[in-house]
Amino acid sequence: MLKAGRSQEEIRQHNLGALLRHVHLGGPLSRTELADRMGLNRSTIMGLTGELTAAGLVREELPKDTGRAGRPSLVVRPESDRVYVIAFDVRVDRLVAARVGLGGTVLDRREAIRPRAGADLDDVVGTLAGFARQMYREARPDAVCVGVGAAYCGMIRPGDGMVRFGPNMGWVDQAFGTELGLRLGLGLPVSVGNEAHLGALAEHERGVGVGFQNLVYLHGDVGVGGGIIVGGKLLDGDGGYGCELGHMMVNPYNGRPCGCGSHGCLEAEVGEQALIDAAGRSSELTGRDGVRAVVDAAGRGDVAAVEALRRIGDWLGIGVANLINLFNPGLVIFGGMLREVYQGSAAQVHSRVEANVLVISRERVRLRTSALGDDATLTGAAELAFSEVLANPLEALAHGAGRIGAGRAHPAPR
Numbered sequence: 001m002l003k004a005g006r007s008q009e010e011i012r013q014h015n016l017g018a019l020l021r022h023v024h025l026g027g028p029l030s031r032t033e034l035a036d037r038m039g040l041n042r043s044t045i046m047g048l049t050g051e052l053t054a055a056g057l058v059r060e061e062l063p064k065d066t067g068r069a070g071r072p073s074l075v076v077r078p079e080s081d082r083v084y085v086i087a088f089d090v091r092v093d094r095l096v097a098a099r100v101g102l103g104g105t106v107l108d109r110r111e112a113i114r115p116r117a118g119a120d121l122d123d124v125v126g127t128l129a130g131f132a133r134q135m136y137r138e139a140r141p142d143a144v145c146v147g148v149g150a151a152y153c154g155m156i157r158p159g160d161g162m163v164r165f166g167p168n169m170g171w172v173d174q175a176f177g178t179e180l181g182l183r184l185g186l187g188l189p190v191s192v193g194n195e196a197h198l199g200a201l202a203e204h205e206r207g208v209g210v211g212f213q214n215l216v217y218l219h220g221d222v223g224v225g226g227g228i229i230v231g232g233k234l235l236d237g238d239g240g241y242g243c244e245l246g247h248m249m250v251n252p253y254n255g256r257p258c259g260c261g262s263h264g265c266l267e268a269e270v271g272e273q274a275l276i277d278a279a280g281r282s283s284e285l286t287g288r289d290g291v292r293a294v295v296d297a298a299g300r301g302d303v304a305a306v307e308a309l310r311r312i313g314d315w316l317g318i319g320v321a322n323l324i325n326l327f328n329p330g331l332v333i334f335g336g337m338l339r340e341v342y343q344g345s346a347a348q349v350h351s352r353v354e355a356n357v358l359v360i361s362r363e364r365v366r367l368r369t370s371a372l373g374d375d376a377t378l379t380g381a382a383e384l385a386f387s388e389v390l391a392n393p394l395e396a397l398a399h400g401a402g403r404i405g406a407g408r409a410h411p412a413p414r
């Protein structure tokens with residue numbers, strides 16, 4: 001879009017990024033479709049795709065038989081195998097790493113399951129860097145890494161990826177982003193985000209939230225986190241620590257203790273341990289398996305499990321009702337283990353929404369489970385890593401690790 005006061009060069013840079021974003025998120029698109037979506041004429045689109053093709057970011061092909069007469073419009077595809085990011089997901093019980101191509105294709109993936117306690121910074125960074133080393137070596141020789149992103153289950157300082165507080169891993173002020181960047185040795189900064197913030201972004205860009213400009217994402221793991229998209233943008237707060245929906249107070253007088261030190265937070269009342277305890281199954285399975293066992297038992301009519309889900313669903317509904325009244329979202333998404341909890345307690349959640357949300361505020365809201373499932377946070381980390389190349393494609397490519405057409409310009413990760 002043309003705006004007064006911007007130079008031709010700025011407009012060109014903006015349009016290059018916008019075009020790349022369209023094919024990155026929308027898949028292969030014809031020049032005609034791009035012209036329509038971007039509101040530009042076809043000769044401008046041809047110039048932009050020419051530059052992106054020359055840089056090796058996209059390629060143009062004749063479409064498969066269109067069934068129509070006349071000269072077909074060339075299809076623009078992202079160069080998924082050549083341009084990629086490395087994405088990490090640090091969860092309490094597992095570490096995930098993936099090499100993700102432009103366009104969002106997962107090209108390679110590694111995962112380590114871990115015990116829940118005792119992982120220190122050095123362990124985590126060492127494991128992740130090892131995975132990155134393997135994946136980097138297996139990329140084709142002319143491929144280029146244009147970014148590194150990581151999702152972490154805690155409160156993250158945006159500038160440098162410092163973990164300020166990761167209660168479920170026992171981390172306080174750990175220099176995660178900086179240490180991981182050093183250990184990788186790619187010469188690229190590591191962008192780190194809170195897992196639920198990134199889950200919200202991923203669902204908004206690639207999941208059930210596509211097309212919604214205002215949505216709330218609730219993510220359950222050991223704890224409960226959240227991300228809120230307002231007007232198409234993540235609500236991050238003054239220091240980047242916003243949307244700690246898990247610590248919204250719902251039960252101040254008789255609440256269960258929370259990992260944050262308070263009592264009666266949403267996380268304490270609807271988290272996995274709350275459900276397992278409510279079902280009287282504390283001595284059996286724990287974690288995600290424990291949650292699934294309760295939901296399955298409720299499906300078979302087990303009275304204690306049904307009652308536990310009803311109770312947890314009531315607390316979840318109270319939290320959701322508050323969020324709908326506050327933010328008037330078009331969509332509320334349940335991700336992580338809250339997918340299972342919501343599926344087992346939807347009636348209770350809906351009845352709280354009916355009872356406690358202003359009629360006008362709930363006229364259009366939909367409640368849905370995550371479309372990306374357990375990969376929502378990893379997908380969000382990949383999107384975070386792509387943000388630089390989508391904002392400024394040619395410059396980001398020039399700074400990438402490994403150069404297209406020039407072999408590996410940087411050493412592999414140590």
Ligand SMILES: [Zn+2]
Nearest residue numbers: 247258260265
């Ligand atoms: Zn709390």
